[in-house]
Amino acid sequence: MHANIKSDLNLDKLHASLQFPDFSFGGKWNLDAKIDGTYAKAIRQVGLQKREQEYVASIPTFDIKNTLVDGKFKLAKLPQGLDKIAYRLEAKDPDGQLKSASIAIHDISVQALNNYIKGFISITDFNKIAVNSDLKASFNLADIKKFYPIKQVELAGLVDVNLIAKGYVDLKRNIFPETNTSIVMKNGLIKSNDYPIPMENIQVEAFVNSEKGSLRDLNVKILPVSFTFAGEPFFLNADLKNFNNIKYNIQSKGKLNLGPIYKLFALDGTNVDGFIYTDFSLKGLQSDATNGHYNRLQNSGRLSIGNIQVQSDMLPQPIAIRSGNFSFNQEKMNFDKFLVAYAKNDISIKGYLNNIINYATSSQAPLKGQFTLSSKKINVDDFMVFGSPSSSTATGTSESGVVLLPKNLDVQVLGLVNAISYNKMNIKDFKGDLQVKEGKMTLNKTNFELAGLKVDMNGSYRPINPRRASFDYAVKADSFDIQRAYKEIPMFREMVSSAKNAYGLVSLDYKLGGLLNGNMQPVMPSIVGEGSLTLNQIKFRGFKLLNGISQSTSKEKLKDGEVKKVVIKSHIKNNVMTIERTKMKMMGFRPRFEGQVTLDGRMNLGFRLGLPPFGIFGIPMRITGTPDNFHLKMGKYKEEDLDMDMDDEDSKVYKESQKVQETQAK
Structure with a gap:
């Protein structure tokens, strides 16, 4: 865009020569404008949902001076027009930066019948917003249709506006313009041709005052706002002083039916009721x-x-x-x-x-409270930040995002939920004390049923960013069906892959922590934990590894063997579960095992088959490979490095989350 314009027009002569049939105009109009550069808009994604927002990407440099005196304008079909129109506009931007732009409109004057607008307004520094204004306006709304074509709505009422303001708007630094502003409306009415019920008896008295230009001496008074709509009266009265330490006095009484309001003002969302x-x-x-x-x-x-x-x-x-x-x-x-x-x-x-x-006046103050939350069923997947509005599950390789928590909440919640669905798991009879504080949820004395397990659990959950969260929990469950747990609990299936061929009852006492990915599933290399799995009474059926040991040692009794009261202790780090030395009795033998198993199923185990009667003599062997493709080698066990580290991004996120938790703990 490049322009250099100078113009000095007598609008009366221009209209006389052109003779427009639908309107007439007049006055003396002058323009001196220099414009150079590009005005462009672009699209950016904003917010966690990455919604598209249009913004001004660049503006040209400009220097514009424009005046109008003795102006007038009238539509031929209307009885009255605007006259005594005048203004003096100065606008400039020397470097094409929005923050450098300024605009000032002086000597504003518009009159129609007894209605008028007079004064001036200027704005500089569009980043910090420096304003200087003295505007006065007075209108009888019923007069507007006499000089402006309003066909769809009927207006009435007397409106007076007095806007005086000077200074910067910077709420973060408690800076507000010096101002003395009032808006008064008496006996107002709004009625749409498309909706027969009017909003009537509208009364507004609003005052904003600040003598020193600060939030401390800012006073806002609404004395009052009242109206009647659809037969329902409503009023709001407010007096607010010192926005650094608000002294408030607010009263309200009445009913607002939102459906008729949407219809009256022809707003989107006409289904709102x-x-x-x-x-x-x-x-x-x-x-x-x-x-x-x-x-x-x-x-x-x-x-x-x-x-x-x-x-x-x-x-x-x-x-x-x-x-x-x-x-x-x-x-x-x-x-x-x-x-x-x-x-x-x-x-x-x-x-x-x-x-x-x-909370309402400070971005740092938390909203506090205590609640009891109850529901017949909650699907946690629906609350994932990037979840599809039409589907609660992610498709393909896309991530639905983690469940986010507000950082300015400090609330305690007793949760009572009959059924919870989460990552294809079905939780029943959930009862727990939850605390949401500083963007972290803590669970205390929580119990529920999962795949037949009666679970007692304490834990915490904290979103780190929209695609990662940290978690930790301590869980206890006594005497549950190992087959049902294997089929219905994905993490149990990942950690105890050998449960596929085990039948019977087990107990669990374990602590786990780590990261969740954007689908609220664990990042396996991040998992750390320790605890025990107790085999209360287990029978193995078609367990390839045990049957392989039976065949290699020619001990047929081991095939599809049974065990009771075996406590398997282990700890997890870097995707590896290290199993402590575990002894058991099986069909007269005294097996003993220890070693490492990765969470994707690779094994490096030491196994000793103690022979009857007391296991004093035994057969040592080493087991490697996977449960479905294993290798047996006679000889002593040797520990190997099976660690699997997190990728760089997850490792960085995990370390940062640990630092935050350590800081909060202090």
């Missing part, structure tokens, strides 16, 4: 709530909502709030009844939130 009902009074000081002086707070009343959808960047699908009844009592907002639906998950929540004022 929700409502908001308010009847509350909130009065107090932020520091009193922070410091525990709850007796000084005067918060009471209730709030009800229903059939409302909320979209979060942390979730792939919207949350549908079916009904919510809340009551206010001093520092607490009580969830008396809260029913939400997410995908195919229906959840009921009861409890309370506190620290709400701090």
Whole structure:
């Protein structure tokens, strides 16, 4: 774009020569403009969901001066026009950077009948936003149709605006422009031709004042906002002072039916049929709530909502709030009844939130609370951050992302869930104390049933980024069916591959920790842990390894043998399970084994078959290979390095997560 324009027009003469039939105009118009460079837009991905957003990628340099005096404009079909139109515009950008751009419109004047806009406004430094304005406007909304064609909506009411502001907007540094602003509307009405019910009796009195240009002396008053819509009155009254330590006084009463509002204003989402009902009074000081002086707070009343959808960047699908009844009592907002639906998950929540004022006014303050969460069924896969809205499972090699947790929450939850589906596992009768704090979830005294196991578990879960999370847990389960566990629990199948040919009851007491990938599955080389697996009563059937030992030693009794009360202790690191020396009795023999097994099934085991009657004499051998393709060699066992390290990215993520946990522990 390159332009150098100078123009000085008499608009009255221009209109006289052109004779446009539909409108007339006049005035003296002057333009002096120099423009050089490229104006371009681009698309970038924002947020965890990588939604596309259009932004200005580049702008040209420019220096523009434009004035209009004695301007006028009238549409031929309307009885009145705009007159006394005037302005003086100056806009420049010397280097093509948006932060260097400035625009100022001085001597603004527009009049139509008794309606007018007067004043000036300028904005410089579009990054920090430096504003200087003094604008006044007064309108009778019923007059607008006399000079502007409004066909789809009927407007009425008197509106007065007084906008005075000077200074920077930098909320992070508690900087706000010096301002004295008011907006007043009396006897307003909005009625659409497409929807017969009007919003009427609209009254608005809003004032914003800051004499020193800071959040400390910023005052916002709404005295009040009120209207009647679809036969339901609504009002909101608010007085907010000192946004560094808010002194608040807020009252609201009335009902908003969202469906008619969407139809009245022709907004997208005409299927919305929700409502908001308010009847509350909130009065107090932020520091009193922070410091525990709850007796000084005067918060009471209730709030009800229903059939409302909320979209979060942390979730792939919207949350549908079916009904919510809340009551206010001093520092607490009580969830008396809260029913939400997410995908195919229906959840009921009861409890309370506190620290709400701090949370609303500070990005560092956590939202605190205690809840009881109950549900008939929850599918955890639906909550993965990159999950498909139409499917709860990833396809191909794509990752659905981990389940993210807000870092500004500090809540305790008693979870009561009849059934949980997670990574093709079906958990029943879940009951546990959960704490979500600083982006980490801790499970205490948690018990549930999985594949017939009665499990007691403590653990933690912390998302590191949208595609990785760390976890650790300690689990105990007594006397469960090893075959059912092998078939229904993927991690058990990975760690105890020999369970494929074992039948009977076992017990587990184990601690594990590591990383989860973007499909919420363990990154095997990251797993560390230790514990024991007890073979309460096990019979082997078609176990190739045991049958191979039987054949190599000519001891037929070992084939499809049985064992009881054998405790196998082990520890895991770098994808290798190291098994401590384990002794057992089997069909009169005294087998003993120890060694290493990788989590993908490679073995390096030492085995000694103690011969009857007491196993004093035995046959030593070494077992390598895999359970389906093993090699037996007579002789003593020798430990080998079977470690499998994480890849560089996972190793870096894991080390960083360990540092964070160590810091939090201190």
